Amino acid sequence: MVTMISQLPRNQQYNYIHSATRGVIEIVDVTLPEGPISIKRYNPAKGQSSSTSAPVTISSQMIQRVANAFTPNNPINFDRILGASYNTRSVLESLIAHTPQFYHCKPGRVDNVGRNSAKVKKGHKHLVWMPDNPHPLGQLAETETAVIISEVPSNAIYYDPIDITNTQSQFEIDDIDIQRRHSQIQVALIRIGEQLGFRTWIAQNDRGILYNNRRISEMSSVVKSLDTENMIFPHAGAVRSAHLIDCIWFKNGRLMPAVMEVEHSTGVTSGLTRMKNFYDHIPPYRDTRYVIVAPDEERGKVVREANRPQFRDLNTRFFSYSAVEELYSLCQRRRIRGITEEFLDSFMESVVTDATHLPYS
Known part of the structure; x- marks a missing residue:
């Protein structure tokens, strides 16, 4: 994953997946094979630029946590993987989505509305690894998916005293x-x-x-x-x-x-x-x-x-x-x-x- 991000051109602006996010991302440096990744993020509409923005680091620990969550053709939700941790999670998500093997998608979500009933609603943004169907490097690509996700609470671990x-x-x-x-x-x-x-x-x-x-x-x-x-x-x-x-x-x-x-x-x-x-x-x-x-x-x-x-x-x-x-x-x-x-x-x-x-x- 880090290797693929390292292939993205430097000194180029990359958009966030979410169109409402007006800022852009620029890659400063990538340390192989496992990170960290140094980036800049700024909003040109507010007069900000690369020269006025300080580099920010995406840690190896964060990258590894995300990498371990991916399996082919199974969408993952960054917020569920990372919780409230890491203020660069949307940056990493967007950079990954600009690499050829990753797409963003919105799988269906099971909404349990009662004991014996449920319905499928439009889901939240996910990222999916599709190694057999690459898209052009440096572009965002959305894909349709028939996957439906049933979100259940994580199983707690209990230790006696x-x-x-x-x-x-x-x-x-x-x-x-x-x-x-x-x-x-x-x-x-x-x-x-x-x-x-x-x-x-x-x-x-x-x-x-x-x-x-x-x-x-x-x-x-x-x-x-x-x-x-x-x-x-x-x-x-x-x-x-x-x-x-x-x-x-x-x-x-x-x-x-x-x-x-x-x-x-x-x-x-x-x-x-x-x-x-x-x-x-x-x-x-x-x-x-x-x-x-x-x-x-x-x-x-x-x-x-x-x-x-x-x-x-x-x-x-x-x-x-x-x-x-x-x-x-x-x-x-x-x-x-x-x-x-x-x-x-x-x-x-x-x-x-x-x-x-x-x-x-």
């Missing part, structure tokens, strides 16, 4: 909310593991977390001791190197679906280093995923660090917080059964080598 005062964190963390967020994600991973038939190892220093008034180590699916795990115990140094890894999933005493580091407040490099140390002490199990679990906006950092030469053997995957909670929400609402471990690959993104050159980057 978490008390972290009894833990001995391996890092110095001043912000207790950050530590609690880290612990919430660990709990979500335990619960997801339960649904998928996994047992979960939790880092030694986090086992004193009180979740719903009992220690996290007392949860039935949490591994009590690594000394009983036959997959790693026979290998010198493996148990020692695994003790401080945030989460490890085990299955049937024969599989280790994922080794995960939750990096909410610490550097990604430290998590990769712990996983690499563990990786070096065990056989290269084919079905083991090495995963950095981190906030969505940290994706760029994960990609950069995971592609460092010393970590490439891990073939690291990125499990964003939003993906964790999407899967956790599914587990809360449905009793998932009969799926394979490949189901996880729908939520975890491979970020090594070729992943940095995916079309949406």
Whole structure:
């Protein structure tokens, strides 16, 4: 997506999609492959010009959040994706629409007018990715769509009370909310593991977390001791190197679906280093995923660090917080059964080598 915007000519005025918006947009600079993008916006009707306007930045985090929402031929609404965040969201939307593979459209919207009745009304402006039907570069193009959108409230994620005062964190963390967020994600991973038939190892220093008034180590699916795990115990140094890894999933005493580091407040490099140390002490199990679990906006950092030469053997995957909670929400609402471990690959993104050159980057 960033690459396509970089192909738009500089020093040219681009209109907003919404015709009532009188201002124009000018591209100043585009940093490949993932942004940021520097632009100017001004209104010539008010005597404003490029020379009198200061550059504004469209962040990589915003771009990535939008890029992750696109699938071919499915319209997306920028306001729903970004909420009230980012005052440059209409700028990014308009620039994307000037690239050949993107159109704006107004899909129908289901209006639930009663318990047993509904009608389709004219919808709001959406953007749709149509890679097989490009239009000329630098032009806005509208398309008709038969898609009808039923807008339902987002599913909330509920965590029982978490008390972290009894833990001995391996890092110095001043912000207790950050530590609690880290612990919430660990709990979500335990619960997801339960649904998928996994047992979960939790880092030694986090086992004193009180979740719903009992220690996290007392949860039935949490591994009590690594000394009983036959997959790693026979290998010198493996148990020692695994003790401080945030989460490890085990299955049937024969599989280790994922080794995960939750990096909410610490550097990604430290998590990769712990996983690499563990990786070096065990056989290269084919079905083991090495995963950095981190906030969505940290994706760029994960990609950069995971592609460092010393970590490439891990073939690291990125499990964003939003993906964790999407899967956790599914587990809360449905009793998932009969799926394979490949189901996880729908939520975890491979970020090594070729992943940095995916079309949406």
